[in-house]
Amino acid sequence: MDIDGLLSRVRELPGGAWVLRAGSKGLQRCRSTARALRENPPSWWQILALGLFVRFLLAPYSMQADLLVDGRATLTMVYGGGPYTYPIIYPPGFSYLLNAEGRALAFLYAPSTFLAPNSVLLTRHAWLGFIQPSYVPGPGYAIAEKAPLFLFDLLTGILLSVIVKERGASEETSRLVFALWFLNPLTIVESSLHGAFDTIPTFFLLATLYLLLHDRSLMAGVALALGTALKIFPAVFIPLLLAFVVLRYRASIKRLGFHLGSAAAGLAATLLVLFLPADLLVVYLGQFTYLASSGSAFGGFGIWSPLSLPYAVSLSPWLRAHNGPVSIVLDVAAVLILLLGTWAYVRRQSENDLFGKAGLLAMVSTVFAAFVLQPYVQPQYMVWLLPFVLLLGVLHGAAKPLFWAISTLPPIYLVSVLGGPGYYFEPLPILTSFGSLPAQLASANWFYSWSFPVLAPLTFIPVSVLLVHLTWKGLPRWSELRRRPA
Amino acid sequence: MRMSWPRRIEIVTLLTLAVLLVSEVTLTVPGASDAPTVSVSLGRSGGVEQVSSTISASVTTDFVQTSLWVPAGIPALSVHYYYDVAYPPGPYASDDWSAMAAHLRNVAEVRGLALSLEVDNATQLANYLSGPTSPDGQVVIIASGVLPYTVFHQGFSLLSNWVKRGGTLVWIGPLIGAYALTPGETVGCHTTVVANGTQQFVNLSLFQGSIPAGACNAKPAIPPVIAFLNATSLSAALGDTFRLSYPGTMLNDKSVMAAGGTDLGNHFEGFTDAALLPLGLGRLLYFSGPPSESDSMVMSILNLLQTGVITASATVLESQSVHVSAGQTQRSQTSVPLPSAAASEPAGEFCVLTFVSDYMSPFASQTCD
Numbered sequence: 020m021d022i023d024g025l026l027s028r029v030r031e032l033p034g035g036a037w038v039l040r041a042g043s044k045g046l047q048r049c050r051s052t053a054r055a056l057r058e059n060p061p062s063w064w065q066i067l068a069l070g071l072f073v074r075f076l077l078a079p080y081s082m083q084a085d086l087l088v089d090g091r092a093t094l095t096m097v098y099g100g101g102p103y104t105y106p107i108i109y110p111p112g113f114s115y116l117l118n119a120e121g122r123a124l125a126f127l128y129a130p131s132t133f134l135a136p137n138s139v140l141l142t143r144h145a146w147l148g149f150i151q152p153s154y155v156p157g158p159g160y161a162i163a164e165k166a167p168l169f170l171f172d173l174l175t176g177i178l179l180s181v182i183v184k185e186r187g188a189s190e191e192t193s194r195l196v197f198a199l200w201f202l203n204p205l206t207i208v209e210s211s212l213h214g215a216f217d218t219i220p221t222f223f224l225l226a227t228l229y230l231l232l233h234d235r236s237l238m239a240g241v242a243l244a245l246g247t248a249l250k251i252f253p254a255v256f257i258p259l260l261l262a263f264v265v266l267r268y269r270a271s272i273k274r275l276g277f278h279l280g281s282a283a284a285g286l287a288a289t290l291l292v293l294f295l296p297a298d299l300l301v302v303y304l305g306q307f308t309y310l311a312s313s314g315s316a317f318g319g320f321g322i323w324s325p326l327s328l329p330y331a332v333s334l335s336p337w338l339r340a341h342n343g344p345v346s347i348v349l350d351v352a353a354v355l356i357l358l359l360g361t362w363a364y365v366r367r368q369s370e371n372d373l374f375g376k377a378g379l380l381a382m383v384s385t386v387f388a389a390f391v392l393q394p395y396v397q398p399q400y401m402v403w404l405l406p407f408v409l410l411l412g413v414l415h416g417a418a419k420p421l422f423w424a425i426s427t428l429p430p431i432y433l434v435s436v437l438g439g440p441g442y443y444f445e446p447l448p449i450l451t452s453f454g455s456l457p458a459q460l461a462s463a464n465w466f467y468s469w470s471f472p473v474l475a476p477l478t479f480i481p482v483s484v485l486l487v488h489l490t491w492k493g494l495p496r497w498s499e500l501r502r503r504p505a
Numbered sequence: 506m507r508m509s510w511p512r513r514i515e516i517v518t519l520l521t522l523a524v525l526l527v528s529e530v531t532l533t534v535p536g537a538s539d540a541p542t543v544s545v546s547l548g549r550s551g552g553v554e555q556v557s558s559t560i561s562a563s564v565t566t567d568f569v570q571t572s573l574w575v576p577a578g579i580p581a582l583s584v585h586y587y588y589d590v591a592y593p594p595g596p597y598a599s600d601d602w603s604a605m606a607a608h609l610r611n612v613a614e615v616r617g618l619a620l621s622l623e624v625d626n627a628t629q630l631a632n633y634l635s636g637p638t639s640p641d642g643q644v645v646i647i648a649s650g651v652l653p654y655t656v657f658h659q660g661f662s663l664l665s666n667w668v669k670r671g672g673t674l675v676w677i678g679p680l681i682g683a684y685a686l687t688p689g690e691t692v693g694c695h696t697t698v699v700a701n702g703t704q705q706f707v708n709l710s711l712f713q714g715s716i717p718a719g720a721c722n723a724k725p726a727i728p729p730v731i732a733f734l735n736a737t738s739l740s741a742a743l744g745d746t747f748r749l750s751y752p753g754t755m756l757n758d759k760s761v762m763a764a765g766g767t768d769l770g771n772h773f774e775g776f777t778d779a780a781l782l783p784l785g786l787g788r789l790l791y792f793s794g795p796p797s798e799s800d801s802m803v804m805s806i807l808n809l810l811q812t813g814v815i816t817a818s819a820t821v822l823e824s825q826s827v828h829v830s831a832g833q834t835q836r837s838q839t840s841v842p843l844p845s846a847a848a849s850e851p852a853g854e855f856c857v858l859t860f861v862s863d864y865m866s867p868f869a870s871q872t873c874d
Contacts, residue, residue, distance in 0.1 A: 090865075091800055091865050094863070094864060094865035094866065095865050095866070095867055096532060097539070097564060098540070098541070098564070098566070098861055098863065098865070098866035098867065098868055099539055099540025099541060099615065099866075099867070099868050100540075100611075100612075100615050100866075100867045100868075101532060101533070101611070101615065102532050102533070103611060104608075104611040104612060104614070104615050104867050105608065105611070105800070105865070105867075106604050106607040106608050106611065111529070112525055114532065115524075115525040115526075115528035115529045115532065116524075116525065116528070118528045118531065118532055119524050119525070119527070119528040122528070122531070122539075125564045125565075125831070129564070129565035129566075129831075130564050130565070130566070130863060131565070131566075131567060131863040131864065134864055134865070136864070154864060174517060178514065181510050185510075223518070223521075226514050226517070226518060229510075229511070229514060230511060230514060230515065230518075233511040235511050235515060238514075238515045238518055238519075241518055241519075241522065242514075245518060245521055245522055245525070248525070289522065292526065292529075293525065293526075293529065296533065299533060305607075306607070337689070
């Protein structure tokens with residue numbers, strides 16, 4: 020059936036004509052808006068104001084379970100506990116960040132108001148069979164936790180526009196990159212609604228690359244250590260960064276030694292300061308390795324969600340029982356992808372630029388390797404990837420479908436599926452309404468039990484396929500390799 | 506002169522590092538922490554205990570100060586926590602139950618408690634229960650909601666016999682003893698049922714009036730979990746914030762009393778969600794819901810262990826709330842009459858537990874006379 024046939028079929032359905040008319044009008048409105056924006060693009064200040072307005076609008080009365088975990092850890096520390104008294108799996112830098120936020124907020128509010136007990140929420144979730152938190156973050160804590168994320172969203176956007184501008188792009192292109200990052204649905208949802216802090220290590224990873232390109236090796240090492248002390252994934256980039264430094268300074272052993280030594284010194288000194296004393300490091304390593312051995316690795320998020328489907332459920336106990344071997348296979352695969360990506364970059368790079376096409380493709384494959392290392396892939400991990408596919412699109416005209424997929428699919432998944440809308444937009448009791456649309460949607464429990472394993476792969480499978488494609492594209496072809504002289 | 510972009514990025518990096526370092530110092534350098542300070546002095550004259558306390562806090566904090574009588578002193582805290590990756594947890598229990606052991610250990614450390622906590626898998630737990638260690642004063646925590654077959658199955662009552670010999674079992678879950686799982690088996694219609702298994706732990710009259718579970722595969726017409734929102738004076742005095750129960754295992758408050766048990770939980774229409782029940786020479790602390798709020802449960806369980814309520818029959822004498830504003834110090838003096846049994850119990854101790862009742866605070870301090 021061609022498109023005209025399909026449209027006439029739809030028109031014959033009850034209300035079909037109305038739907039088509041409304042769709043056509045909506046499409047026209049989108050086109051005219053896009054045309055108007057092209058003719059009269061918004062200024063830096065307008066983009067900034069809009070991005071901050073949307074963020075602060077969503078921040079106070081929205082949450083995800085991670086925000087509650089952050090709140091619990093913050094309260095534990097504010098009341099005199101240590102960085103790992105409340106067992107979290109993140110590196111100590113994350114605890115220090117939460118502690119700083121909590122102590123700053125404690126000047127304004129009593130800590131007992133950071134998380135508010137919500138009996139309405141507890142009762143509702145109890146009825147639905149979701150054993151979800153009976154506490155929700157108060158608006159003060161929600162803003163205190165999320166505001167630093169907004170700052171790093173902004174800093175990352177600025178850095179991206181600086182990177183683009185330094186490569187000869189126009190003022191408009193530079194502003195476009197800023198807008199594509201700062202107004203991106205993924206970054207907005209992650210920082211203002213979810214409260215996921217992935218934007219901070221992502222900024223420091225990008226800062227590491229940028230500082231290396233400007234021969235600031237010592238501070239590049241410090242930036243990489245900061246990112247790693249907040250979330251471990253930037254450490255996965257070390258092989259690629261090492262390859263870049265060696266290639267960049269290979270002509271002079273003296274310069275190579277200086278820059279390698281400076282970067283290593285900055286990295287090691289910062290890591291030592293943030294991960295020591297030794298007993299803290301031991302506790303962190305215990306927490307970090309705990310998840311892999313606890314069997315909760317196969318919980319049903321992201322790429323593992325198909326295991327929640329009927330007939331696939333029976334695989335879950337098997338995976339729990341064989342968690343160790345399965346994890347080892349995936350770890351080996353991740354290391355292979357990592358090394359292959361770095362190797363491809365070394366073979367293909369013809370310029371001393373990490374933001375060349377080969378460099379960016381290598382970064383995409385490195386993030387992909389980091390995904391494979393994770394027991395499950397959550398939507399916020401896409402923030403790690405977003406700057407690189409954005410730069411691929413703007414600087415090299417590549418990976419645009421991937422950019423749009425990442426920008427739209429994970430936020431849709433986050434808002435609509437992960438525990439249901441009620442899980443996200445759950446205000447304090449005074450604003451909770453049983454008659455609200457989210458509450459009515461959430462009462463259809465069966466919807467979530469089915470949509471969860473179906474919608475999660477719908478968001479991650481296309482992204483994963485595109486990632487594999489890009490990784491493959493970044494690798495030298497066998498025919499090319501054969502042609503090369505030994 | 507305008508600052509270059511690389512220099513600006515370096516400054517952002519250094520500023521962030523400075524913030525994290527200051528925060529690190531307040532968390533890891535001894536003496537720099539903002540933990541509350543509590544000083545309690547006790548003095549006995551006749552049948553009355555004089556309690557003087559000084560409490561200060563750097564942030565606005567709510568405390569509860571509870572006086573208890575412990576007839577024979579508090580035994581050393583020895584806990585075996587069951588966790589086995591090969592045995593999935595029961596219905597509505599998340600994987601939280603696996604993290605609870607680490608949290609228990611960490612909070613005990615903040616409190617300065619000498620807690621011996623071992624995490625046992627199904628086989629290790631069976632070995633421990635059948636081993637030579639006397640069960641007196643020993644505690645086993647099972648938070649998965651399902652018993653592994655290694656300690657309990659049809660015709661095999663290792664766990665219940667251990668409790669009857671003097672051990673203390675903390676159970677968090679639905680009907681205890683109803684099922685016994687083999688590795689990889691999940692709770693469902695096919696689960697191995699242990700006939701009369703529950704009766705080996707408790708009298709079924711405890712659940713009188715609760716809502717029986719629906720038929721297998723039928724869509725439940727009743728809420729799968731019920732929220733228990735009414736605190737009692739005892740649950741407040743001991744900081745019990747556990748507030749859920751499976752409808753089929755709600756504990757009938759009157760039946761708990763009739764069985765010689767102690768109602769420690771929060772309430773819903775004549776039912777409680779936690780009770781301490783006698784079983785032979787030992788005790789069963791029954792939490793009748795899933796461990797979904799394990800974070801606050803950790804504080805509840807540690808309070809009960811620290812005071813000796815579940816291991817040494819400690820009884821609460823009285824309790825008071827203390828509000829301390831940020832940077833302030835609260836001083837108070839009270840007189841607490843000792844129970845009449847105190848005169849005939851020379852090994853008995855009068856103790857005061859001071860804990861922060863605010864959510865997630867790990868802090869508690871106990872002074873005994």
